[in-house]
Amino acid sequence: MQHIRALGKIGLPIVALILLGLTIWWGENYFLISIGIIASAILLILTRFENRKIEARELVLIAVLASIAAVGRIPFASLPSVQPTTFIIMISGLVFGAESGFIIGAVAALASNMILGQGPWTPWQMVAWGLVGFSAGLLGRTKFLKSTWGKIVFGVVWGFLFGWIMNVWGILSLSQYGNVIDMNAVLTYFAGSALFDFMHAVSNTVFFVLFGKKWIAVLSRFKRKYGLME
Template sequence: RDAPIFLVLISGCLLLVLALELDRALGPKQIALLGVLGAAMVALRLPGYVAGFSAMFLVVLVGGAAFGPTFGFLLGAIGTFASGLFVGGIGPWLPFQMVSVGWVGLGAGMLPRSGRWRVPALAAYGVLVGYLFGAVMNLWAWPFIGSGTPIGWAPGAGLAGNLRRYLAYYLATSLAWDTFRAVGNGLLVVVLGGPLLRTLDRAARRLRLDVQVAV
């Protein structure tokens, strides 16, 4: 009964934090660019997930890689919220999804921003987060969906016992789906990552954006 209330409260707090970060960290040009890339995420998510994969992750990966970790996190979180409104993806999972996709963009912003290994590193990272995203997202529902089963959360099992249970749950329910996402992320970055990164780099220079570089 209280779940909708907590969903509204958590989502509201998260959106407030994002709004404050937008005001503090980004200027008008960055916010406009964030809106454009966020709209691209919405468009790419409209067809839905194909066996766990969505092309919207490509936008988050290249956006974070081009403009830094702060921009990447905000793009992932805000784009996920906006796309959720359009596809009806509003539920108790949404705050988890916003933060998880935000982390994808944040990590992409910490990768090298130049050199011949830029695209291969981003592709490898895309494969890795394809699995990590699924593993993190499962946590919001695992205690409820798997309750009472040998692979569900057990209050008395301890940390090690519950980790073993969660690993079994993940392998049984999510590994195949996450593999589609991981492979899809890697392939899209290999095929489209180079041209997209060059385009975003040119946009940053023309707009004279102050791109944050992870150190």
């Protein structure tokens, strides 16, 4: 088992670098190669998470939070980019740390797409939402995210960053069908998603203002009481 873990730590970054090199030198297939890079990133985080000492009750909590985040997308499916999923992942990362936040985000995307529809966009959503939780965990102890305004700004920024990451997927997928992608096409694509990204940012702010302090208090109480994710 130790050999497998060591191989994962060393092998996955090497695979990602090889795929990145192929993306540069084998440009006509960079969409498929980019999927490989995304998958390698997910596997790298999963390997790091698996190496941690974690109890069954902690896994249950992660599964529950990922399920809540996933189910949260469904009632708002008719409202483009408006959902509590990003908010839940952000708060989970703040309280339980970067790696747990990434896992919750990635699993939430995968689980919710089982109802809303799987496709080549799923790995990109897994990474995008995973990075929400991961970055929240990394910055959780900074003065910036300890303040209320810092958390609001964080939610607004990720409302746009999430959309931009998915825009990259959309542009790469269009190029697979022979479409010419130049800077004008890229700017047009990003401009077309600006309203949806803005709605995502606003919904993150609204959910945090309404529920943020309560969610943080409840999850922090569980963490202290049961010694979770220490």
